[in-house]
Amino acid sequence: MKAVVLRNHGTVENLTVEGDYPRPEATTGKVVLKVGATSLNYHDIFTVRGMPGITIPMPVVPGLDIAGEIVEVGEGVEDIHVGDRVLVNPLDSKFNLMGEVQDGGLAEYALAEAGQIIPLPDTVSFAEAAAMPVAYGTAHRMVVGKNAVKAGDKVLVLGASGGVGTAAVLLAKQLGAYVVAAVGSKEKGERLLSIGADDYFNYREIGIDKWTRENVGKPSRNSTDTGFDVVINNTGGDTWHPTLKxxxxxxxxxxxxxxxxxxxAEDLRYIWSFELKVQGSNGFGREDIEALVDLVDRHDFHPVIDSVLSLEEAPAALERLENRGVTGKVIVAPWGEAE
Known part of the structure; x- marks a missing residue:
């Protein structure tokens, strides 16, 4: 089968598109699906580079998010049938990720445990489904699952044009918040406005804390009227200190x-002086993915899709993602369609 394959760690240039990669076969408790769509995540870049403490068996096919049609069912699998439209929970029963320590979705076919399979309504396309598990699931767990955002809140989303960022914007808006997106270009900002953000600014042109002071008001230890109620920061690095401010x-x-x-660099004075709450959120759960599928099924929610590409275009698209040149999710459709 055709697949995007990583045989050695390095850069995106280490990925090759191969036409004769072994097609998986359904073993006990597992199923094979014809991949209708997969999506790219920044985690794929970490897989390509190599991650300390994680041994990735080579060769491996990247691609964490997978939606498609069941074509083969292994022994012992119940209530899953050939022809079913499905979405795959990227985490298996041992908490291993698809596309990391086992082959993922950047291929024509993929193997998954029966327990990873989530039924997909006909109203949800493969492209929409593949956009959701990792990035949107992470945002759902963080924004909705932690109950940190409520109607009327002023919310700042850093890295707002990425997969988790666009999802956070959509979910915070759905909860009734006033949402400001921090982006790296006017084009990205206008795109975020078109999906529901109330305002944006270019962090390359003005500092995060300066924009806050000029537009939302400098946070005060004597008032809760200025500053952001919630800042969503999945970037860290040099954005952390201005986030505190x-x-x-x-x-x-x-x-x-x-x-x-x-x-x-940390400055604990802001945390105690302003009585800040730092809420961590780790990944996603099956319940987050199912909730998102339900939202799309009810036509209440639409993932932001940057583009739909072929397997041959996937390595270049991953490089574009690495260089922060996308808005939303890049979808790869191995068979040319993602409906």
Missing amino acids: STKLGGTILVAGATAGFAP
């Missing part, structure tokens, strides 16, 4: 990642 008295900082660096 932008969150209001008693406000909350939500953290589910650190794409710009996990060991930023």
Whole structure:
């Protein structure tokens, strides 16, 4: 079968598109699906580079998010049938990720445990489904599951044009918040406005805390009227200190990642002086994915899709993702369609 394959760690250039990669076969308790769509995540870049403490067997097919049609059912599998439209929970029963320590979705076929399978309504396309598990599931757990955002809150989303970022914008808006997106270009900002953000600013042109002071008010230890109620920061690095300076008295900082660096300079004075709450959120659960599928099924929610591409285009698209050149999710459709 055709697949995008990583045989050695390095850069995106280490990925090759191969036409004769072994097609998986259904073993006991597992199923094979014809991949209708998969999506790219920043985690794929970490897989390509290699991650300390995680041994990735080579070769491996990246791609954590997978939606498609069941084509083969292994022994002992019940209530899953050939022809079923499904979405795959990227975590298996041993908490291993698809596309990391086992082959993922950047291929024509994929193997998964029966317990990973989530039924997919006909109203939800493969492209929409593949956009959701990792990025949107992470955002759902953080924004909805932690009960940190409520109607009327002023919410700042950093990294707002990425997968988790666009999902956080949509979910916070659905909860009734006033949402500001921090982005790296006017084009991205206008795109975020079109999906529901109330305002945006270009962090390359103005500092996060400066924009906050000029537009939301400098946080005060004597008032809860200025600063952001919630700041969603999944970037870390040099965005952490200005985040502390932008969150209001008693406000909350939500953290589910650190794409710009996990060991930023810290200033504890802001945390105690402004009584800040730093709420971590780790990944996603099956319940988050199912809730998102239900939202799309009810036509209450639509994942932001940057583009739908072929397997041959996937390595270049992953490089574009690495360089922060996308807004929303990049979908790869191995068979040319993602309906």
